[in-house]
Amino acid sequence: MVRKRGSLILCGAFLFVACNGLLLLFLWGRPPIGRLGEGGGAEPGGREEWGVAKRKGGGTNLAGEVIRLAEEVESELETQKELLKQIQSHRSLWEKKRGMGRRQMDGGKVENKEEHKPPPQLPPVPPKDDSENKDPSQEKNKQEFVVAAVPDLKVDTQPDNDIKELNYTKLEVTVTSPQVVIPILVIACDRVTVKRSLDKLIQYRPSAELYPIIVSQDCGHAETARVIGSYGSQVTHISQPDHSDIRVRPEHRKFQGYYKIARHYRWALNQVFDTLSHSTVVIVEDDLEVAPDFFEYFRALHPILTSDPTLWCVSAWNDNGRDGLVDPGKADLLYRTDFFPGLGWMLLKDVWAELEPKWPTAFWDDWMRHPEQRKERSCIRPEISRTMTFGRKGVSLGQFFDQYLRYIKLNTDFVPFTKHDLSYLMKENFDVNFVKEVYSAPLVKIEELQQGGGLKEMGPYRVQYSSRESFKVMARNLGVMDDLKSGVPRAGYRGVVSFLSRGRRVFLTPPEGWTKYDVSWS
Numbered sequence: 001m002v003r004k005r006g007s008l009i010l011c012g013a014f015l016f017v018a019c020n021g022l023l024l025l026f027l028w029g030r031p032p033i034g035r036l037g038e039g040g041g042a043e044p045g046g047r048e049e050w051g052v053a054k055r056k057g058g059g060t061n062l063a064g065e066v067i068r069l070a071e072e073v074e075s076e077l078e079t080q081k082e083l084l085k086q087i088q089s090h091r092s093l094w095e096k097k098r099g100m101g102r103r104q105m106d107g108g109k110v111e112n113k114e115e116h117k118p119p120p121q122l123p124p125v126p127p128k129d130d131s132e133n134k135d136p137s138q139e140k141n142k143q144e145f146v147v148a149a150v151p152d153l154k155v156d157t158q159p160d161n162d163i164k165e166l167n168y169t170k171l172e173v174t175v176t177s178p179q180v181v182i183p184i185l186v187i188a189c190d191r192v193t194v195k196r197s198l199d200k201l202i203q204y205r206p207s208a209e210l211y212p213i214i215v216s217q218d219c220g221h222a223e224t225a226r227v228i229g230s231y232g233s234q235v236t237h238i239s240q241p242d243h244s245d246i247r248v249r250p251e252h253r254k255f256q257g258y259y260k261i262a263r264h265y266r267w268a269l270n271q272v273f274d275t276l277s278h279s280t281v282v283i284v285e286d287d288l289e290v291a292p293d294f295f296e297y298f299r300a301l302h303p304i305l306t307s308d309p310t311l312w313c314v315s316a317w318n319d320n321g322r323d324g325l326v327d328p329g330k331a332d333l334l335y336r337t338d339f340f341p342g343l344g345w346m347l348l349k350d351v352w353a354e355l356e357p358k359w360p361t362a363f364w365d366d367w368m369r370h371p372e373q374r375k376e377r378s379c380i381r382p383e384i385s386r387t388m389t390f391g392r393k394g395v396s397l398g399q400f401f402d403q404y405l406r407y408i409k410l411n412t413d414f415v416p417f418t419k420h421d422l423s424y425l426m427k428e429n430f431d432v433n434f435v436k437e438v439y440s441a442p443l444v445k446i447e448e449l450q451q452g453g454g455l456k457e458m459g460p461y462r463v464q465y466s467s468r469e470s471f472k473v474m475a476r477n478l479g480v481m482d483d484l485k486s487g488v489p490r491a492g493y494r495g496v497v498s499f500l501s502r503g504r505r506v507f508l509t510p511p512e513g514w515t516k517y518d519v520s521w522s
Contacts, residue, residue: 190221194286216268258362287391291411300417312377316344316386319490322407333383344387369485384411459504468521487517
């Protein structure tokens, strides 16, 4: 605008000098002025002396044209003088408004006494539509990027237009995005020791909003109900309404408890997914104590579970997690397993929708291990368990508790799993590395492991079974659980069981080239 104003002044000055020069030339050539005669001209000669008499043929002479031009020039000069005066008088006002515009831009906003329409804004980028599986209560916590618009201001110092142009620039702005709510479902009945389980859950829970605790009680045991109720709003207490006995075959009357547990699980999971509309859940029972990083573990593995269709659960439990069988320095080590572990496990709503219509009337955990349910899918398990059981009392009457369960090592070190890259657990990554590590290990005899004879390295080593019987013999001698469900060994993946023996990493494996389980090995 400074350039425009300078050009306007120069133009006006040029016209002023040119017109005055032309007028001066005209006056220099003009004769002396006498008295005006009646004809309006100078004496003697009247009008003819001025040369304004009409020519023959109806024209006018040159002198008359020059006089008329001079009069027009004088009139134009007066107009230009007035314009120059206006320019000069408005110059200070323009400078003042330009300074105001600069200050307003430096302040990040523009104010104007005159009414301006609000600048248009680009709409934010809509989040991915996931309304079918959207959790009703989601806490805004993590990042999501949206696009916003801010004005780039260009100030024009024309007096009738303080802001001539507004350009808009896209900016990426970090805002909060919702984290999925992961409820903890505690299956309870008549054990007042549920207090031990609830105390640890509440102690380690990082957020009541992200991890609501739902205690589902069967049996109608009043004292246990009072213990649960003592936690007030820290937990949600729901009660399974049907406490009646279930009609079973005579030979299954002693298993009545297993039937009631299956009925309770079905009702409680329907409450979580259908009534409360959650998209996932972690299930624990009232005799489990959790590790300090229990919530961190499931939070980190939730994206892996939802993105890998070859997974159908995440478990906090290692069936062979006894002290001496696990590496205490590898608390962050995780595996895939084909054996459904239970005992603190995460389930997704879409998997429940698949299982619920055919849910069994009893022995639900063994039913989960059938090929018809597993469908060659796997779970994630830890090297060191994130749960331990303290409940010898139960429907199983202490089966395996004294021999195995009471010795399971509970992790005590917090592992920040959410900061780790866990993509190695995806099937396409895990299988290649796992098979390579296992079958590149030296093949040794079980006697060499037990005696430690000529084995100088710390492993890993491989011992190989070829039949159901050979597996059971080797498992017993090495101290790992020897039972199989539909041919799948506990904690096994692709038939391989990984554990420590005398401080060495050992793989109990089928022959190389394994393809599938033999369901008759049960």
